[in-house]
Amino acid sequence: MSKDVADQKREAYLRVRNVTKKFGSFTALRDISLDVYEGEFVCFLGPSGCGKTTLLRAIAGLDIQTHGSVFQGGRDISGLPASERDFGIVFQSYALFPNLTVNENVGYGLVNIRSSKAEIAAKVAELLELVGLPEQGDKYPSQLSGGQQQRVALARALAMSPGLLLLDEPLSALDAKVRVHLRHEMKELQRRLGVTTVMVTHDQEEALTMADRIVVMKDGVIEQVGTPEEIYRNPASAFVAEFVGTMNFLNASKANDEQILLGENLLNLDEAERQKLNGSPILACVRPEDIQVRNIDDATENAFMTTVKDLEFLGSFCRATLCYGDEGSNINADFSINLVRDRNIIPGAKIRVAIPANSLHIFPADTAK
Amino acid sequence: MTDQGFSVTPPVVKARLSRDDWVMRAFIVGIGLWLVVTLLLPLYAMLSKSVQSKDGTFTGLANYIEYFSTPALFNSINNSFFIAITSTIITISLASVFAFVLARSSIPFKGFFKGAALLPLLAPSLLPGISFVYLFGRQGVLKDLLGDASIYGPIGIIMGEVFYTFPHALMILIAAFSIADARLYEAAQVLRTGRIRTFFTVTLPGIKYGLISAIFVVFTLVITDFGIPKVIGGQYNVLATDIYKQVIGQQNFEMGAVVSVVLLIPAVVAFAVDRFVQRKQVAMLTARAVPYEPKPHFWLDSVFFIYCVVISAMIIGIIGMAGYASFVTFWPYNLELSLNNYNFDVMDGGGWASFYNSLKMATYTAIFGTIIIFTGAYMVEKAKGFKAIRGVIQFLCMIPMAVPGMVLGLAYIFFFNHPDNPLGFIYGTMPILVIVTIAHFYTVSHLTSMTALKQMDPEFETVSASLKVPFFRTFLKVTVPVCLPAILDISIYLFVNAMTTVSAVIFLYSTDTSLASIAALNMDDAGDVAPAAAMCMVIVATSATVRLIHALLSRGLQLKTQAWRKR
Ligand SMILES: Nc1ncnc2c1ncn2[C@@H]1O[C@H](COP(=O)(O)OP(=O)(O)OP(=O)(O)O)[C@@H](O)[C@H]1O
Numbered sequence: 056m057s058k059d060v061a062d063q064k065r066e067a068y069l070r071v072r073n074v075t076k077k078f079g080s081f082t083a084l085r086d087i088s089l090d091v092y093e094g095e096f097v098c099f100l101g102p103s104g105c106g107k108t109t110l111l112r113a114i115a116g117l118d119i120q121t122h123g124s125v126f127q128g129g130r131d132i133s134g135l136p137a138s139e140r141d142f143g144i145v146f147q148s149y150a151l152f153p154n155l156t157v158n159e160n161v162g163y164g165l166v167n168i169r170s171s172k173a174e175i176a177a178k179v180a181e182l183l184e185l186v187g188l189p190e191q192g193d194k195y196p197s198q199l200s201g202g203q204q205q206r207v208a209l210a211r212a213l214a215m216s217p218g219l220l221l222l223d224e225p226l227s228a229l230d231a232k233v234r235v236h237l238r239h240e241m242k243e244l245q246r247r248l249g250v251t252t253v254m255v256t257h258d259q260e261e262a263l264t265m266a267d268r269i270v271v272m273k274d275g276v277i278e279q280v281g282t283p284e285e286i287y288r289n290p291a292s293a294f295v296a297e298f299v300g301t302m303n304f305l306n307a308s309k310a311n312d313e314q315i316l317l318g319e320n321l322l323n324l325d326e327a328e329r330q331k332l333n334g335s336p337i338l339a340c341v342r343p344e345d346i347q348v349r350n351i352d353d354a355t356e357n358a359f360m361t362t363v364k365d366l367e368f369l370g371s372f373c374r375a376t377l378c379y380g381d382e383g384s385n386i387n388a389d390f391s392i393n394l395v396r397d398r399n400i401i402p403g404a405k406i407r408v409a410i411p412a413n414s415l416h417i418f419p420a421d422t423a424k
Numbered sequence: 425m426t427d428q429g430f431s432v433t434p435p436v437v438k439a440r441l442s443r444d445d446w447v448m449r450a451f452i453v454g455i456g457l458w459l460v461v462t463l464l465l466p467l468y469a470m471l472s473k474s475v476q477s478k479d480g481t482f483t484g485l486a487n488y489i490e491y492f493s494t495p496a497l498f499n500s501i502n503n504s505f506f507i508a509i510t511s512t513i514i515t516i517s518l519a520s521v522f523a524f525v526l527a528r529s530s531i532p533f534k535g536f537f538k539g540a541a542l543l544p545l546l547a548p549s550l551l552p553g554i555s556f557v558y559l560f561g562r563q564g565v566l567k568d569l570l571g572d573a574s575i576y577g578p579i580g581i582i583m584g585e586v587f588y589t590f591p592h593a594l595m596i597l598i599a600a601f602s603i604a605d606a607r608l609y610e611a612a613q614v615l616r617t618g619r620i621r622t623f624f625t626v627t628l629p630g631i632k633y634g635l636i637s638a639i640f641v642v643f644t645l646v647i648t649d650f651g652i653p654k655v656i657g658g659q660y661n662v663l664a665t666d667i668y669k670q671v672i673g674q675q676n677f678e679m680g681a682v683v684s685v686v687l688l689i690p691a692v693v694a695f696a697v698d699r700f701v702q703r704k705q706v707a708m709l710t711a712r713a714v715p716y717e718p719k720p721h722f723w724l725d726s727v728f729f730i731y732c733v734v735i736s737a738m739i740i741g742i743i744g745m746a747g748y749a750s751f752v753t754f755w756p757y758n759l760e761l762s763l764n765n766y767n768f769d770v771m772d773g774g775g776w777a778s779f780y781n782s783l784k785m786a787t788y789t790a791i792f793g794t795i796i797i798f799t800g801a802y803m804v805e806k807a808k809g810f811k812a813i814r815g816v817i818q819f820l821c822m823i824p825m826a827v828p829g830m831v832l833g834l835a836y837i838f839f840f841n842h843p844d845n846p847l848g849f850i851y852g853t854m855p856i857l858v859i860v861t862i863a864h865f866y867t868v869s870h871l872t873s874m875t876a877l878k879q880m881d882p883e884f885e886t887v888s889a890s891l892k893v894p895f896f897r898t899f900l901k902v903t904v905p906v907c908l909p910a911i912l913d914i915s916i917y918l919f920v921n922a923m924t925t926v927s928a929v930i931f932l933y934s935t936d937t938s939l940a941s942i943a944a945l946n947m948d949d950a951g952d953v954a955p956a957a958a959m960c961m962v963i964v965a966t967s968a969t970v971r972l973i974h975a976l977l978s979r980g981l982q983l984k985t986q987a988w989r990k991r
């Protein structure tokens with residue numbers, strides 16, 4: 056993790072320290088601390104109601120936190136009103152001014168700081184060009200598609216060249232196709248401008264494809280912070296494992312200091328996972344796509360026999376339900392279409408599979424879901 | 425606080441206020457003070473007057489005891505309730521059927537019928553009284569229809585109140601019927617529910633809240649109305665006319681205050697029930713329903729059609745009678761038509777000058793009222809923090825609905841005419857008439873503003889703040905243009921009501937600031953009934969013209985802004 060080491064040396068651009076937000080007696084955020092570095096794209100990811108928007112609004116100064124502090128670019132902005140902070144924001148509703156043209160919307164803030172009309176017009180044109188909407192400046196928001204409106208909102212948020220770009224579910228009002236397309240565009244734009252960005256989303260795919268780092272939240276606390284890869288490969292808790300991607304949760308028990316017992320099969324654990332072993336019942340986790348079928352011989356670690364119970368065709372791959380013991384001891388595995396054909400995997404077939412130790416994670420059983 | 429272990433509660437972050445926040449708060453305080461001065465303090469002055477003797481010493485409930493031991497006075501309570509309840513039953517019955525027909529049948533000319541039914545809104549409430557004098561009075565054209573009964577008294581009052589409150593009930597009931605969910609009807613049909621059963625199981629529950637609301641609105645309007653009982657009540661006393669008699673006739677201000685308090689109670693109760701019910705109705709509206717499409721049904725539609733014709737004919741007939749009488753040279757002896765009755769300048773009451781005063785007063789009320797009320801609603805809706813004060817203001821904004829105009833007017837005398845009041849200089853001037861009228865019609869205008877503002881994206885202000893644009897620029901560039909239809913509605917509502925109102929201003933005008941509606945009342949009082957009818961017709965014509973201009977303006981606005989308004 057050389058990136059982390061490098062990160063520790065430079066000062067974070069946005070520092071959130073021990074932020075707690077209470078609404079009456081309800082605590083929406085509990086002691087949140089977080090660093091966002093210059094030029095980074097960070098996603099807050101979590102289920103509905105976990106406090107993502109609340110945290111974003113605290114950073115923006117829209118709903119100031121009850122306790123704790125926020126620093127941006129070294130400046131303590133903890134109690135500052137939104138108008139004295141330096142950010143651009145895009146909401147899920149876009150909040151475009153309906154009676155103003157696209158040009159007027161994008162140039163809305165520029166009128167205050169620039170004097171000449173020509174300068175504003177040039178800047179607006181440049182921004183619209185940037186978000187891929189040249190020539191649309193004279194239309195009204197209601198005359199644009201959802202995706203176009205979203206881009207106008209983005210252009211408006213970027214108009215004042217803010218140090219921080221805040222996005223609250225900017226894509227969730229769009230249909231699936233447009234969403235996927237805009238994901239790439241937005242990410243590309245952010246990279247090009249190098250603007251530090253915080254985006255709220257409850258869509259894990261969005262977070263995984265766009266973010267440099269993901270902050271997974273649950274019930275007002277941060278469960279894990281890491282790159283998409285880390286979050287996906289090494290979930291810090293059963294909650295993260297479940298929320299991001301698909302995961303098998305298997306009941307297992309401790310066999311010895313290095314192994315667990317899954318049904319009747321002894322499985323080796325990685326060094327890191329062994330630390331988590333204790334006496335209690337265990338949840339063993341493995342992603343369906345990590346289950347190995349090819350090149351298994353007697354020497355292969357963590358291999359065992361299974362029976363194919365069911366096979367579900369999911370387009371580019373198949374999801375098989377494999378039984379490794381008595382009724383209910385099932386595990387899902389994703390196999391490529393080729394593999395299914397080559398190995399003649401059909402319901403009823405017996406196949407030998409392996410779970411590589413580095414794909415196997417364990418969590419205490421009582422933390423499930 | 426019971427901290428576990430040694431953890432110390434961290435300090436609470438103190439939010440710094442932006443300049444926008446300060447400006448908004450200043451506005452809110454301003455609006456709050458406005459409401460306190462134009463509403464709360466006058467009402468307080470009236471309440472305290474009711475527990476004082478003539479020389480201003482505190483006498484506790486002595487005035488009330490005197491009131492309740494004088495049968496001539498407290499009998500009016502019975503009379504008022506009798507009139508209010510009877511009128512409410514009749515109005516609601518008639519208006520329910522009318523609203524049902526307009527919302528749920530497929531008869532032709534619905535637009536015309538609705539327009540006719542709303543006509544009474546354009547007239548001062550004394551117009552039906554005057555009209556009934558010509559229809560059923562001693563020399564009335566239809567006098568024989570009444571047999572031995574006299575129109576001067578409960579019969580006339582009730583008929584007048586039904587005319588006057590019909591459109592108010594109708595609007596609420598049409599709204600209630602229109603939000604009917606077609607899916608419920610389809611379900612009922614699929615289940616082969618009969619028409620009658622459908623009515624009781626689907627229709628009635630659907631309009632329940634609208635119905636209750638209409639009942640209480642009509643009840644309040646009737647019990648607080650002054651114009652009709654004044655003109656046609658004869659010797660039949662009700663609370664509203666008692667206030668007038670005590671104050672103007674006997675100069676007994678303390679007893680006027682006592683009657684006001686007595687009148688305030690049923691109005692406040694009715695208002696509270698109405699608010700409670702409306703809250704539920706709103707919740708029903710927000711659920712997305714499929715609008716109901718009425719299907720033709722020949723026999724039923726024919727009956728409905730005739731019903732609408734009859735009701736519309738009666739309404740138009742009542743206004744028409746007053747109109748006709750206003751042109752008749754000398755009823756009933758010289759039926760030749762002339763404009764003699766419009767020669768107001770030769771009569772008591774203020775002449776044409778009072779009409780121009782009314783125009784001025786209505787214009788000022790529309791302009792300043794709209795600005796004050798809409799801006800106030802905006803600040804209360806959009807400001808951050810300041811919760812308690814905003815809550816208090818929201819509450820204050822609701823009070824005018826529950827305060828009868830007579831009571832408010834009398835309260836203004838006590839407050840503004842008090843020798844120690846530094847604002848006393850406005851007493852007897854045009855501004856006090858404008859201020860009392862704004863206060864009187866505050867609630868509906870405020871609610872209209874709130875409805876419009878709540879439809880705005882709450883993040884407009886946030887976006888402006890992030891763009892470092894002061895909120896008032898967004899208010900002027902976005903909020904006002906987007907809310908312009910509602911703003912126009914408010915100003916027209918204020919204008920028409922200012923033109924027609926009598927009760928709130930009757931105690932407050934001076935010889936220089938007499939108003940058209942008051943002139944009509946005074947001419948009627950002096951026996952010049954035809955000129956009074958003429959003045960009412962002038963008011964009706966003015967209100968109608970302004971409404972027409974408003975309709976044209978709205979149409980033009982719609983065309984001009986359809987580029988950005990969503991269909
Ligand atoms: N103004 C408020 N008053 C009271 N409770 C609030 C307020 N705003 C948010 N909450 C509560 O705080 C919690 C977190 O809300 P928040 O809007 O941050 O969730 P979120 O993670 O953004 O969810 P979503 O994905 O649904 O937008 C929720 O339980 C919510 O009910």
Ligand SMILES: [Mg+2]
Pocket residue numbers: 107108109255
């Ligand atoms: Mg949210």
